[in-house]
Amino acid sequence: MKKKIIAALNEKARAIERLAKGEEKTAAALGGPPAMPQGCTTIFDTGWETNPRPTYPIGNCQASARDFHGCAGDCWWPAQVPDGLTNHSDFDVACPNIARDWRNLKYE
Amino acid sequence: MTATYAWSDHRIFEAGTGPDARVLLFGTDHASLFALDGSARDVLARWRGRESVDLRDASSPDREVLEALRDALVLVPASPQRRPAPAPIDPAEIPLATLVLEVAQACNLRCAYCYAGGGSYGGESRLMHPEVARRAARRLVESSGDRQLVTLVLFGGEPLLNVPALRAAVLEAEAAASEAGKQLVVSLTTNGTRFTPTLLDFLREHRVGITVSIDGPPEIHDANRRYAGGRDRRTYADVVKGLALLRTHMPKPPAARVTLTPAQWSRIPEVFRHVLDLGFLEVGIAPVSPVTAALLPTTEQDAALFTGFALLAAQFRQAAAAGRVLPFSNLLDLLARLHVGSVKSSPCGAGLGYLAADAEGRFFLCHRLAGEDEFQVGNLDAGIDHAKIRVCLANQAASRAQACRACWARSLCAGGCHYENHLREARLGQPPGGSCDFIRRWLEVGICVFADLCRDPGNPVFAFLGRRADG
Numbered sequence: 001m002k003k004k005i006i007a008a009l010n011e012k013a014r015a016i017e018r019l020a021k022g023e024e025k026t027a028a029a030l031g032g033p034p035a036m037p038q039g040c041t042t043i044f045d046t047g048w049e050t051n052p053r054p055t056y057p058i059g060n061c062q063a064s065a066r067d068f069h070g071c072a073g074d075c076w077w078p079a080q081v082p083d084g085l086t087n088h089s090d091f092d093v094a095c096p097n098i099a100r101d102w103r104n105l106k107y108e
Numbered sequence: 109m110t111a112t113y114a115w116s117d118h119r120i121f122e123a124g125t126g127p128d129a130r131v132l133l134f135g136t137d138h139a140s141l142f143a144l145d146g147s148a149r150d151v152l153a154r155w156r157g158r159e160s161v162d163l164r165d166a167s168s169p170d171r172e173v174l175e176a177l178r179d180a181l182v183l184v185p186a187s188p189q190r191r192p193a194p195a196p197i198d199p200a201e202i203p204l205a206t207l208v209l210e211v212a213q214a215c216n217l218r219c220a221y222c223y224a225g226g227g228s229y230g231g232e233s234r235l236m237h238p239e240v241a242r243r244a245a246r247r248l249v250e251s252s253g254d255r256q257l258v259t260l261v262l263f264g265g266e267p268l269l270n271v272p273a274l275r276a277a278v279l280e281a282e283a284a285a286s287e288a289g290k291q292l293v294v295s296l297t298t299n300g301t302r303f304t305p306t307l308l309d310f311l312r313e314h315r316v317g318i319t320v321s322i323d324g325p326p327e328i329h330d331a332n333r334r335y336a337g338g339r340d341r342r343t344y345a346d347v348v349k350g351l352a353l354l355r356t357h358m359p360k361p362p363a364a365r366v367t368l369t370p371a372q373w374s375r376i377p378e379v380f381r382h383v384l385d386l387g388f389l390e391v392g393i394a395p396v397s398p399v400t401a402a403l404l405p406t407t408e409q410d411a412a413l414f415t416g417f418a419l420l421a422a423q424f425r426q427a428a429a430a431g432r433v434l435p436f437s438n439l440l441d442l443l444a445r446l447h448v449g450s451v452k453s454s455p456c457g458a459g460l461g462y463l464a465a466d467a468e469g470r471f472f473l474c475h476r477l478a479g480e481d482e483f484q485v486g487n488l489d490a491g492i493d494h495a496k497i498r499v500c501l502a503n504q505a506a507s508r509a510q511a512c513r514a515c516w517a518r519s520l521c522a523g524g525c526h527y528e529n530h531l532r533e534a535r536l537g538q539p540p541g542g543s544c545d546f547i548r549r550w551l552e553v554g555i556c557v558f559a560d561l562c563r564d565p566g567n568p569v570f571a572f573l574g575r576r577a578d579g
Contacts, residue, residue, distance in 0.1 A: 005148045010447055012141075012449020013449065016180055
C-alpha cells in the first residue's frame with residue numbers, strides 16, 4: 001500500500017481529512033459552525049457571508065447556499081444541480097465541495 | 109475550478125533524529141497536526157516560498173502533494189477579498205462558570221515571591237465576611253446562565269484562615285446549585301499548614317478538591333516559604349505533617365502546585381520527583397511571576413527553565429511508551445489541547461466566564477489581578493461590569509496584537525497570562541513579548557511529544573488525554 005503523503009495526527013487534523021474526503025457531512029467537524037453573523041445580503045454576492053449552517057454547499061455565501069437548496073428541494077430556482085428527483089439523491093455525500101468534487105458525480 | 113492557492117499559516121517541525129526523525133506540520137488556524145513523508149517535505153520546501161500556488165504549474169508528482177496539502181487546508185483558495193477580523197467575543201454573552209473567592213486576604217506565611225503582597229493583595233490583611241461569601245456563592249450560580257456545571261474556588265491568601273466564610277460559601281453554593289439543578293465543583297488551594305481533622309471532614313463531605321502549594325525538597329521549599337514573623341520559621345516539616353493528616357481523611361490525593369524562582373529553575377527534575385514521591389496526584393510547576401525586577405530571569409535562567417521542562421517531557425515520553433502517565437500537569441494540559449486541536453481566541457477565561465471576588469465582594473478579572481483597580485470589573489452590589497471587562501481585555505490584547513498575528517503559536521497561546529504581561533510591561537517597563545520565546549519552545553516540545561505518542565495510536569495515554577480535554 002502506498003505510504004500516505006500526509007498523515008493526520010490529532011483529532012482536528014482527522015476532522016479536516018474527513019471533510020476533504022467528504023465523509024464528514026458538516027462543517028461542525030472543525031469545531032462547530034464558524035462564528036459569523038447570521039442572515040445575508042439580498043443579492044448574489046459571494047463574499048464573507050460564508051454559509052455557517054451545517055448543510056451543503058459549505059463555504060459558499062448564504063445567498064448561493066439558499067439558491068442551491070432551492071434547486072434540489074422545492075425547486076423554485078431554475079438551475080441545474082443534481083437533485084433529489086433524479087439519480088443523485090445523496091449527491092452531497094459524493095460531492096461535499098462542488099468546486100472540487102463535481103467529477104465524482106457519475107450520471108448513468 | 110479554483111487552481112490558485114495561497115499558504116495558510118503553518119509551522120514545520122523536524123522531530124526526533126535518525127530512524128525516529130519525522131517532519132511535522134502544525135496548521136495555525138485550526139491547531140491541526142500532520143506528519144509529512146519525505147516527498148511532501150521536499151515539495152513543500154520547493155513551493156513554500158511562493159506567494160501563490162497555481163496547481164496547473166506543478167508537475168504531476170508535485171501536484172499530488174500540493175493537492176494533499178490543499179485537502180489539509182494548508183493551501184487555501186487565494187482570495188482577493190480579505191476576510192474581516194472575527195467579531196470580538198462579547199463578555200456579556202458568556203455566563204459565569206468559575207468564581208474565585210479570596211476568602212482570606214491574609215496569610216500565615218510570608219513567601220518571598222508572593223504576588224499577593226503577603227496574601228492581602230495590597231492594603232491591610234482582612235477576612236471575607238461570611239455574608240459576603242454567601243452572596244458571592246449565590247451570585248456564581250445565578251450568573252451561570254444555561255451552564256450545567258459551576259466551579260467555586262476557595263483562595264487567598266490562605267483560605268483556611270477563614271473557615272467561617274469558607275463553610276458559608278460552600279454550603280450556600282451547594283444550596284443554590286441544587287435549587288437550580290446544577291452541578292457544583294469546589295476546589296481549594298492552601299499552603300497545607302492549617303489542616304485539622306474537623307476541617308478535613310468538612311472538605312471530604314463536600315467533595316472539595318485540594319491543591320497544596322509545595323516547592324520541593326526542604327532546602328528549596330524553605331528558601332522562600334517561611335512563616336510570618338521570622339525568616340527562621342520554616343514550613344516544609346509542617347506541610348509534610350499536614351499531608352499525612354490529609355491522607356488519612358481524604359479519599360483522593362491532592363494536586364501539588366510548585367512555584368520556583370529563577371535561581372531554582374536548574375533543579376526542576378529533582379523538585380518534580382521529590383513532590384511526586386510525597387504522594388501527590390499530579391504536580392504542576394509555575395515559574396514565579398516577576399513581582400519585582402529581582403525575579404526577572406537572566407537568559408541562562410530562562411534556558412534552565414526550558415531544559416528542566418524538556419527533561420520532564422522526555423520522562424513523560426518514556427513513561428508513556430510503557431503505557432503510564434507521568435502526572436506533570438503543565439504537559440498534560442498542553443497535550444490534551446493538542447490531542448483535540450482546540451483553538452484559543454483568548455489566552456484564558458479571565459473575564460470570559462471566570463472572575464475573582466475579593467474580601468469586600470469586588471470583582472476582578474482574575475484571582476491574580478485582585479486588588480488592581482485597573483482590573484476591577486464590578487462588585488456584588490452593582491453586578492458584573494461587562495463594559496469594563498471589554499476595556500480590560502482590549503487593552504491587554506492591543507499591545508501584542510501585531511506580534512500575535514505573525515506568530516505560528518497564536519491559536520495555542522493567544523497572548524499569554526494577563527497578569528504576567530501586566531507585571532512585565534506595566535510594572536517593570538519591559539517590552540511586550542518577554543515570555544513569547546519560552547512559550548513557543550515549550551509548545552514545540554509538546555507538539556513533538558504528542559507526535560511521538562502517535563506512533564502507537566492504541567496507547568492508553570490518548571484515552572486519558574481525551575478525558576482531560578473534556579474536563
